[in-house]
Amino acid sequence: MRQRLLVYIFIFVTSVSSAQLYEAGAFIGGSNYIGDIGSEYYIQPNRIAIGGIAKFNFTPRITFRATGLYTRLHDDDVRAQSNFRQNRGLKFRNSILEASLGVEFSFFKYSLNKTGFTQTPYIIAQIGAVNYSSVNDDGNKTRTTSLVLPVGIGYKMKLMENVGIAFESSIRYTFKDNIDGNNHNLVGNPNHTFGNPNSDDWYVFTGITIVYAFGRPGCYTGVF
Template sequence: MKYILVLVISLFCLQSSYSQIHEFGIFLGGSNLIGDYGEPSFVNPNQVAFGGIYKWNKSSRHSWRVSGVITELELNIPDRKDSKTVGELSAGLEFNFFDFDLHHSGAQGTPYIYTGLSVLNHTNSDLKKKWALALPMVLGYKFRLNRSFNIGAEVGARYAFADDIDTSEDIGNTYNNDWYVFTGLTLTYTFGRNPCYCTN
């Protein structure tokens, strides 16, 4: 019974200690809108995008992630060029293709993917504030600068469950929803307690 108790406590310690490793940082890059009109290129950042990012690293292979980004989306409506300010909140799971152990100070790098659910605050053609759900699909690569800082580069497309982000819901293709893309860099600071089995 004593050995079982020790095993249970050890497993709990291992799991809870990983939950103490966090990352908090910034996102800086660009954005572009893929709507019914304008430039059809998938990655074509034409407006500055910036925001914050938080990760709760549950293991060396996956993290829970929350982010917020503010940007101007360039609309490219026929006969006029316009943009509007939008804000996005996103939450989901980030998966590393290779082990990315924040408890080791040596050089590390891995490609990763992220998906979850995003909520976009924007205005429609009547200048009314609206919320739209979106599905983020992000591909990136991150690198360990040192024991405290990580840097990453990513491209993330968002499929919006709405067709009025480009304000062309009355004149555009009503069968195609809008997409928007964030391209940029992340810089995060790592903090939290080492696992109980770690002596460093």
Template sequence: MRLIIIFLFTIQFSYSQIYEVGIAVGGSNFIGDVGNTSFIAPNELLNGIILKWNRSPRHSYRLSILSSKISADDSNSKDPRRLERGLLFKNNLFEISSGMEFTFFDFNLHEAGLKYTPYIFTGIVYTKFDKLGYQNNNISSLGGRTKSLGIPFILGFKYRVLEQLILSAEIGSRYVFSDNIDGSLSNTENYTNFGNINNRDWYVFSLINLSYTFGRKPCYCNY
């Protein structure tokens, strides 16, 4: 009997929270050993989904699945050495990230009235991308895919446009524990490493997310 009561309580609790399912679109740009080093300079499209569990009015658990092409061209750089070198590359990137989102103001969706707040997000990123290598002043595919972990640093702003629709915009950089998204550190026979091998790659996602919220009014607990 006790197990049944616990089970029913668990079901009720799990359905009493606010969840969000959103569609994200935007742009991406690369920061590394090739191309422009500007922090925000999207040059490829991205898309994906973002899921949230609003655990309290001030924090949410979040999972996102995003994909994008990543490219860079030395001709877009302001560095004369890169302009003279003239390298370029394209890659296909897929990421899954999870972590916690914190809002600056209370964002209780069960209260009437205007709701908006800036927010920050961090956690961990799993990134998968094509293997590239550098040879004879050219970056080319080596075939296959490789993967890396990373850390996201995201700043955003969200606003409730309708009772169950949330519109958010964010800019997020990803520090990746790899230096080979651009093929600069392939460590492959007959291929040459280039650039600063002591630095790791970064990429930036700038996106807009429209999410639908659902769930009963929660009883927020102390965790």
């Protein structure tokens, strides 16, 4: 029994070690904010978002990924669905620069260099950092870096030899309530103390990625 287990482990390790197919490419799409200002829809891109993406295909279903994204996040109470927000009339803009690492899990086997593994839906789980402008306790703006957790879904397919395209949408939890210019320590300033102090900000990236695959093709025999 022990010998059989060692054989299985050896097959898995040697198969994975030869899986050195990498992907690199670009993201283009849109962004939207979810919080105390503007529209209350969760996915409603209203600003251009761009970035880069790199991937390492660990198995045909598990891919490690790194992303760097930029957008000018924006919203305005004129876009809100509630009369309260529309009458309040707040708005904001914020330059967002995000870097994150994580994993992409495909529902079906996928490879840009193997016949038959040409398309699949997938889910995304990452952890990263976001740099943005915030208002400090003296009312002045400053740049802040904070933890962010992106999670999302997507669908990817082979476009041509070694080239893939994907559509994805992922939401970010920021652990902060100040991306929209909020600061609840500035008591009496309605431009910076609004909304629910116990509700943190979110934002969303929705768009397409186009990647090019390179490196030694993976040998995935026996690997899920």
